[in-house]
Every structure is written in C-alpha cells, then in structure tokens.
Amino acid sequence: MIVGQGRSNGQFTPCDLCPLRQRRGLRAFTADELAFVKEFKTDELRVDAGASFLREGTRSEYLYTVLHGWAFRYKMLDDGRRQILNYALPADMLGLQGALMREMEHSVEALTPLTLCVFPRAKLWDLYSRFPSLAFDITWLAAREEQLIDEHLLSIGRRTSLERTAFLLLHLFARAEESGLVKDNAIQFPFTQQHLADTLGMSLVHTNKTLKRLMLSRAVRWKDRVFEVVDRAALAEIAGEDVAPRAPRPFI
Amino acid sequence: MIVGQGRSNGQFTPCDLCPLRQRRGLRAFTADELAFVKEFKTDELRVDAGASFLREGTRSEYLYTVLHGWAFRYKMLDDGRRQILNYALPADMLGLQGALMREMEHSVEALTPLTLCVFPRAKLWDLYSRFPSLAFDITWLAAREEQLIDEHLLSIGRRTSLERTAFLLLHLFARAEESGLVKDNAIQFPFTQQHLADTLGMSLVHTNKTLKRLMLSRAVRWKDRVFEVVDRAALAEIAGEDVAPRAPRPFI
DNA sequence: GCACCCGTATGTCATAGTTAAATGCCGCCC
DNA sequence: GGGCGGCATTTAACTATGACATACGGGTGC
Numbered sequence: 001m002i003v004g005q006g007r008s009n010g011q012f013t014p015c016d017l018c019p020l021r022q023r024r025g026l027r028a029f030t031a032d033e034l035a036f037v038k039e040f041k042t043d044e045l046r047v048d049a050g051a052s053f054l055r056e057g058t059r060s061e062y063l064y065t066v067l068h069g070w071a072f073r074y075k076m077l078d079d080g081r082r083q084i085l086n087y088a089l090p091a092d093m094l095g096l097q098g099a100l101m102r103e104m105e106h107s108v109e110a111l112t113p114l115t116l117c118v119f120p121r122a123k124l125w126d127l128y129s130r131f132p133s134l135a136f137d138i139t140w141l142a143a144r145e146e147q148l149i150d151e152h153l154l155s156i157g158r159r160t161s162l163e164r165t166a167f168l169l170l171h172l173f174a175r176a177e178e179s180g181l182v183k184d185n186a187i188q189f190p191f192t193q194q195h196l197a198d199t200l201g202m203s204l205v206h207t208n209k210t211l212k213r214l215m216l217s218r219a220v221r222w223k224d225r226v227f228e229v230v231d232r233a234a235l236a237e238i239a240g241e242d243v244a245p246r247a248p249r250p251f252i
Numbered sequence: 253m254i255v256g257q258g259r260s261n262g263q264f265t266p267c268d269l270c271p272l273r274q275r276r277g278l279r280a281f282t283a284d285e286l287a288f289v290k291e292f293k294t295d296e297l298r299v300d301a302g303a304s305f306l307r308e309g310t311r312s313e314y315l316y317t318v319l320h321g322w323a324f325r326y327k328m329l330d331d332g333r334r335q336i337l338n339y340a341l342p343a344d345m346l347g348l349q350g351a352l353m354r355e356m357e358h359s360v361e362a363l364t365p366l367t368l369c370v371f372p373r374a375k376l377w378d379l380y381s382r383f384p385s386l387a388f389d390i391t392w393l394a395a396r397e398e399q400l401i402d403e404h405l406l407s408i409g410r411r412t413s414l415e416r417t418a419f420l421l422l423h424l425f426a427r428a429e430e431s432g433l434v435k436d437n438a439i440q441f442p443f444t445q446q447h448l449a450d451t452l453g454m455s456l457v458h459t460n461k462t463l464k465r466l467m468l469s470r471a472v473r474w475k476d477r478v479f480e481v482v483d484r485a486a487l488a489e490i491a492g493e494d495v496a497p498r499a500p501r502p503f504i
Numbered sequence: 505g506c507a508c509c510c511g512t513a514t515g516t517c518a519t520a521g522t523t524a525a526a527t528g529c530c531g532c533c534c
Numbered sequence: 535g536g537g538c539g540g541c542a543t544t545t546a547a548c549t550a551t552g553a554c555a556t557a558c559g560g561g562t563g564c
Contacts, residue, residue: 073402075402075403075405075406077406077410077411077492078492078493081410081411082410083405083406083409083410085402085405085406096391096395097395097398097399100388100391100392100395101392101395101396101399101499102499105399105402105403106402124388125384125388128384128385128387128388129384132377132380132381132384132387133380135380135384135387135388135391136352136376136377136380136387138391139348139352139387139390139391139394140352140353142391142394142395142398143348143349143352143353143394144353145398146349146394146397146398146401147349147353147357147358149398149401149402149405150325150327150337150357150358150401151327151357152405153327153335153337153401153404153405153408154327154329154335154337156405156408156409156453157335157408157450157452157453158329158333158334158335158453159329159333160550161550161551192510192511192512193511193512193513194511198409200409201408201409201410202551202552203551203552203553204512205513205514205551205552205553205554206550206551206552206553208512208513208514209513209514209551210551211512212513212514240329240330241330247353247354412520413520413521444541444542444543445542445543446541446542454521454522455521455522455523456522456542456543457521457522457523457524457543457544457545458520458521458522460542460543460544460545461521461544461545463543464544
C-alpha cells in the first residue's frame with residue numbers, strides 16, 4: 001500500500017457485516033449491489049491521526065469511505081494559510097475528485113485514528129457500466145458534498161463570526177448525531193480550536209473569543225472537552241437557522 | 253413551461269448543430285451519445301437578465317446547460333444577505349443538485365439574457381442506465397463544480413481582500429477565455445461591483461476600494477466597462493497563484 | 505517531581521472591513 | 535434638451551476582527 005502514511009490494518013470488515021449497514025438513514029443495497037461492492041472494496045486502511053493520506057497535486061488511485069473516525073478536507077496557500085473545507089465522518093466518501101480527475105486539488109488529513117474502506121479508481125468504470133444505481137449514488141454523494149460546501153461558503157462569506165461559529169458547531173453536531181456519536185446531547189469533538197479557526201476562516205484568537213461569547217449565551221456548554229448542546233433552539237437562533245434533518249442517503 | 257420567469261424562445265438549437273460543439277476543450281460525443289442527448293434535450297429556454305429561474309426550496313424538474321449568456325448560483329440569508337457561490341458560462345450545467353435531491357438548496361439567476369438547453373430529470377435514470385459514459389460525465393461535472401467552490405472557499409476564508417479579488421477576476425477571465433468571450437485580452441464582464449462584492453464576501457464599498465488598489469497595480473485596466481488583463485503575470489502574483497489551464501472537459 | 509509542549513484564554517493595539525452618506529452617470533420621459 | 539430617478543461608484547467615520555504578547559492549565563516523558 002502506497003497511500004501516504006497509512007497502512008493496511010490486518011483487519012478487514014466484510015461489506016455484509018459492515019457496521020454502517022445498521023444505521024438508519026443510509027440507503028440499503030440490493031443483493032446484487034452488495035455483491036458488487038464487496039468486490040469493489042479491495043482493502044481496508046488504517047491511518048494515524050494527523051496523517052495526510054491524500055495530498056493536493058498528487059494522483060489518487062483510490063476512492064475511500066470512512067468506516068471509523070474523523071477526517072477533514074483542506075487546502076493550503078503557499079505561506080501556510082490553511083482552509084479546512086469540510087469534515088468527513090463514518091459513511092462519508094473521500095477522494096472522488098482525485099479518482100475522477102487528473103490530480104487531487106485538496107488534501108485530506110485524519111483528525112482521529114481512521115479506518116477507511118479502499119476502492120480502486122480502476123474499477124469505477126465497471127461500477128458505472130453495471131450498476132447505474134450505484135453510479136447515481138456516487139453522483140448524489142458528490143452533489144451533497146457540494147451542498148455542504150455551498151452552505152459553508154455562505155457562512156464564511158456572509159455570517160458574522162458568532163453566527164458562523166454557532167452554525168458550524170450545530171452542523172457538525174447534527175452530523176455526529178446521525179453517525180450515532182452523540183449521547184445525552186453531548187459529544188467529545190476531536191478537533192481543536194485551531195481546526196475550528198481554519199474552518200471558520202478566522203484567527204485562532206478571535207475563534208477563542210467567539211467561543212467564549214457563545215458559551216456565555218448558555219446555548220452550549222464546553223467543559224472538560226465535552227461539548228453539550230444545552231438549548232438547541234437558542235443555538236439555532238444564534239446561527240440564524242437550524243440544520244434540517246437529512247433525507248435518507250446512499251453510501252458505498 | 254413553468255420555470256420561473258423564463259419562457260420557450262421559439263428557437264431550438266439541434267444538438268448536432270450546437271455551437272458549443274466547435275469549442276476546443278470540450279469532449280466530443282460518440283454518435284450514439286449524440287443521438288441520446290438529442291433525445292434527452294426536450295426544450296430550450298430563454299431567460300431575461302435578472303430572473304431567478306431556480307429557487308432555493310423548490311423542486312427542480314430539469315437539468316440545464318447554458319448555451320448563451322451568464323448566470324450565477326447564490327444563497328440568501330433571511331435578512332437579505334447574499335452569497336454568490338459561482339458563475340455559470342456557456343457549456344456549464346445548472347440544476348444538478350435539484351435534479352438529484354428533494355429540493356434546490358441554492359438559487360440561480362440570469363446575469364445576462366440567457367439561453368438554456370433543458371433536460372428533464374425524469375430521463376436521468378435512462379441516461380444512467382444506457383450511457384455510463386454520460387453518467388460519468390455528469391459526475392465529473394459535479395466534482396468540477398465542487399473543486400471550483402473549494403477554491404472559492406479557500407479564497408474567502410484565507411486570502412486578503414486584494415488577493416481574493418485578483419484571484420476571482422483572474423479565474424473568471426480564464427473561464428471567459430475558454431468560452432471564447434475574450435478578445436485582445438479584454439472582455440466586457442456582465443457583473444456589477446455588487447455582484448463581485450457578494451461573490452467575495454465583502455461589502456460593496458470595500459470591494460470598490462480593493463478594485464481601485466488593484467487598478468493602481470497596473471496589472472489590469474477597467475475602463476468604460478471593459479476589463480483588460482494588461483499584465484497577467486502581475487495579476488497572478490497578486491492573486492498568489494495563476495489559474496491552471498483546464499484539461500478537456502465534458503458537457504452535455 | 506520537574507520540564508516541556510500543546511491547547512486554551514486574555515489584554516492591548518492596529519487595521520481590514522462596514523456603515524452612512526455623497527457623488528457621478530446613464531437612460532427615460534416630457 | 536433638460537430634469538428626474540435609479541443604479542453604480544466613491545468618500546468619510548466607525549467597528550469587527552486580526553495580530554502580538556503573555557498567562558494558565560493539563561498531560562506526558564524523563
């Protein structure tokens with residue numbers, strides 16, 4: 001395996017025993033589709049937290065689905081300025097751009113220890129030829145990612161720092177909830193304030209101050225690394241809108 | 253036709269006589285693909301400048317390709333704050349998110365008088381089943397749009413206002429060049445400073461001042477509504493990077 | 505136990521960016 | 535041709551945010 005600093009983890013989750021299968025909200029496969037996806041997946045990769053396993057400017061031979069853990073997509077400027085584009089949670093797909101195009105135009109880093117299902121781009125044509133439903137799902141996933149980035153761009157471009165901070169936390173909370181990572185309205189988020197800053201397009205210091213203001217609102221509590229949504233309506237009010245429940249979605 | 257304020261324009265460009273076909277850089281169709289696309293296109297729509305023919309929150313029954321003119325995708329906040337997400341030029345696809353999902357999550361407005369090829373979402377499954385190459389192209393177009401938005405988010409999040417203004421103008425200029433809209437390094441862009449401001453995530457006034465600073469750099473000239481790139485290398489220097497030539501791309 | 509490192513927090517000052525208001529230009533109508 | 539209205543562009547005053555410097559707390563390794 002030649003993918004960044006990741007390595008095969010010697011454990012392989014068969015697709016029919018995939019824990020993601022049990023999740024409500026994810027489209028079920030037909031038997032034929034499942035059989036194909038089992039064949040499509042050639043490996044399982046474990047990546048250390050902090051490792052960038054997809055690099056801007058490189059060619060990606062694989063498509064990935066997150067099985068466990070969190071990752072984030074990011075772009076750098078020459079002088080080290082970084083913009084985090086989006087986070088990937090279990091069931092999210094990574095590397096599609098690189099699989100379709102000449103080279104990756106963003107990088108992907110593991111935020112936590114990460115387990116990825118590995119799909120070779122060389123088999124993508126097979127998938128498109130034999131399973132239009134899966135091809136449709138891949139397009140759907142790309143369109144969804146675009147929607148998330150559109151929303152994010154609206155935040156960075158037009159919301160105040162407090163609004164956008166509230167919105168991002170609400171959004172990530174909702175997605176973690178969907179992934180079954182939330183208990184009693186609380187979660188230990190794996191990202192630092194610097195990650196938040198780089199996602200919000202703000203400086204670290206200003207992010208810290210904005211978080212403090214948010215905490216003073218009593219909508220959230222963030223103590224001992226545990227983030228708790230105390231009053232979701234109040235948080236949504238600050239954000240300017242709530243995050244709508246997502247319709248059932250595909251994954252591969 | 254029930255699409256916003258647009259209307260059928262009584263003129264119909266057959267796909268085999270499509271002017272976009274003559275453009276270098278766009279993938280050619282096989283005879284079979286062309287025959288299918290002729291059938292896929294059911295109408296041609298002309299939209300007045302300023303009309304929003306796709307609205308956030310509505311369901312979109314169609315997919316569109318821009319034949320003539322410029323449009324832009326945008327999202328609004330409740331209080332009227334607007335973020336322009338991206339511009340669409342000839343050969344660009346619009347409405348894919350709405351065609352795939354329950355409803356549109358952004359709106360699309362014609363910047364100039366616009367001519368659109370109309371493709372019904374109801375036939376999308378047919379396309380995916382019979383023409384995996386076209387299905388692949390649609391996914392490619394979605395991924396490309398995502399790339400453009402990623403780049404844009406990097407700009408808004410991390411570049412200074414001067415850098416991001418330079419970058420956006422360079423980017424739009426390069427795309428207009430690809431569309432054959434540029435002559436002698438000059439073009440009459442159809443957008444106002446307010447459009448630029450809403451794209452850059454800046455206020456109108458700050459945009460104006462930033463443009464003035466850019467004009468002082470002598471990299472560009474903008475007089476009598478004609479935008480001219482005088483020194484492309486200097487403009488790219490201010491932007492922080494040049495816009496790479498695009499690989500051949502599909503369109504439908 | 506101590507030192508170091510990383511993440512979080514705070515105060516001060518500077519400046520990039522916004523708001524409010526003014527000016528310029530163009531098109532339309534009388 | 536002149537006046538008016540609307541839109542685009544510009545200027546001056548004010549504020550949200552960035553940058554710098556520093557402090558504090560907790561965890562890890564020696």
